[in-house]
Amino acid sequence: MSFNIVAIIPARGESKSIPRKNICSFAGKPLIAYPIELAKSIKRINRVIVSSEDSEIIEIAKKYGAEVPFVRPKELAEDKTATKPVLQHCVKYLEKNENYKIDIIVLLVPTCPLLTADRVNEALDLLESGKYGTVISVEKDLGRYWKQNIDGKYKMFYPKVRVNRQYYKPLYKENGAIYFCTYETLMGKDKIIDTENLGFLIMKPGEVIDIDFPNDWKKAEKKSKLGGYK
Numbered sequence: 001m002s003f004n005i006v007a008i009i010p011a012r013g014e015s016k017s018i019p020r021k022n023i024c025s026f027a028g029k030p031l032i033a034y035p036i037e038l039a040k041s042i043k044r045i046n047r048v049i050v051s052s053e054d055s056e057i058i059e060i061a062k063k064y065g066a067e068v069p070f071v072r073p074k075e076l077a078e079d080k081t082a083t084k085p086v087l088q089h090c091v092k093y094l095e096k097n098e099n100y101k102i103d104i105i106v107l108l109v110p111t112c113p114l115l116t117a118d119r120v121n122e123a124l125d126l127l128e129s130g131k132y133g134t135v136i137s138v139e140k141d142l143g144r145y146w147k148q149n150i151d152g153k154y155k156m157f158y159p160k161v162r163v164n165r166q167y168y169k170p171l172y173k174e175n176g177a178i179y180f181c182t183y184e185t186l187m188g189k190d191k192i193i194d195t196e197n198l199g200f201l202i203m204k205p206g207e208v209i210d211i212d213f214p215n216d217w218k219k220a221e222k223k224s225k226l227g228g229y230k
Contacts, residue, residue, distance in 0.1 A: 003103040003128060006047045006094075007039035009066065010086045011110055012077050013054030017213050022110045023060055026217070027224045032057060034115075035108035036064045041117050044124060045106060051090050053077040069093065083107065083179075084192050091187060104128070105181050107192070111211040112177040114220060119201065123178050126199045133185040133194030137178035137201045137208070141171040175203060176210030 011032050015021035023030045032050070039048040050061035053072040061068055070093050076086050087105055094100040104127055106120070123135045142165070147157040159168060178201055185194040209220040 001128075003044075004101060005045050005104045005106060005124065006049060006102045007035070007045050007106040007108050008087055008090050009035045009039070009048070009050045009061075009108050009110065010083060011050055011052045011054070011057050011061070012081075013052065013057060014077075014079070016079070018211070018217065021211070022057055024217075026113055027221055030060050030064075031110045031113060031211070032060055033064045034113035035110055036061060036066045038115060038117060038120065039106065039108055040065055042120055042124075044121075049090060051086055069097070084186070084190075087186055087192065091183070102183055105183070105186055107179045107181075109176070109210075112208050113211070114208045114223060115177045119178065119203065123180050123199075123201045126201065127180055127182065131197070132199035133189070133197035134181040134192065135178065135199040135201055136180075136193065137175050137203050138172040139175050139203055139205045139207075141173045142168065143171070172200060172202070175208055177203070177208040 009032070011022045013020070018024065022032045026034070036048055036050070039045050048066045050058070050066040050068050051072045052058050052061065052068070053074055058068045058071070072086065072089070076089055087107060091102055091105065094102065104124070106124070108115070119137070123137070126132055126135045144159065145157040146154045148154055156162065158171065179192055181192050181194065185191060209216055209223065211217050211220055
């Protein structure tokens with residue numbers, strides 16, 4: 001079965017933690033270039049679309065080969081804007097203006113420049129199997145967690161009962177790299193993560209770095225120079 005698979009790359013102009021983050025130079029290229037080039041290297045991804053309200057980002061995205069069929073509305077480019085309506089806006093635009101329906105939405109973010117094509121293809125294999133409505137990337141977390149009560153004292157949060165490591169069930173932590181979903185999940189169920197039909201792509205700790213703060217940038221750039229980006 002053939003699927004219409006579209007990579008959607010949201011890229012806002014403003015960023016509080018790192019100013020103009022999406023177009024800052026990372027290992028010699030604008031950060032926005034990485035998800036574009038990654039998506040374009042994967043044959044089964046039919047289209048690569050950047051959603052932005054920023055004219056400079058739009059110009060750079062086009063330079064690296066992405067489609068920018070619209071300028072994102074200002075009300076969808078605010079600090080508190082969630083990702084879901086941004087994706088839905090793109091899907092609706094293509095349906096209304098091009099009569100083009102997406103089957104699988106590949107959400108790629110500029111802040112994970114170390115994500116590889118192999119991992120994207122693994123996630124797409126899971127979605128194309130028909131077993132899942134969403135696939136997300138996670139890391140296995142064997143940590144033990146405590147929380148502070150109102151009285152200032154600490155209480156074990158997880159696991160509830162302390163056991164030896166061989167009997168310990170790990171947690172799974174989202175690493176921010178992959179959130180792929182079907183059209184039915186995004187538009188029919190009005191969500192990105194279909195918790196009832198969710199597949200995990202388990203990555204190694206530190207395999208990707210989601211760049212939120214300057215220290216993340218330094219770690220990711222160092223890893224890229226050591227061969228972390230392919």
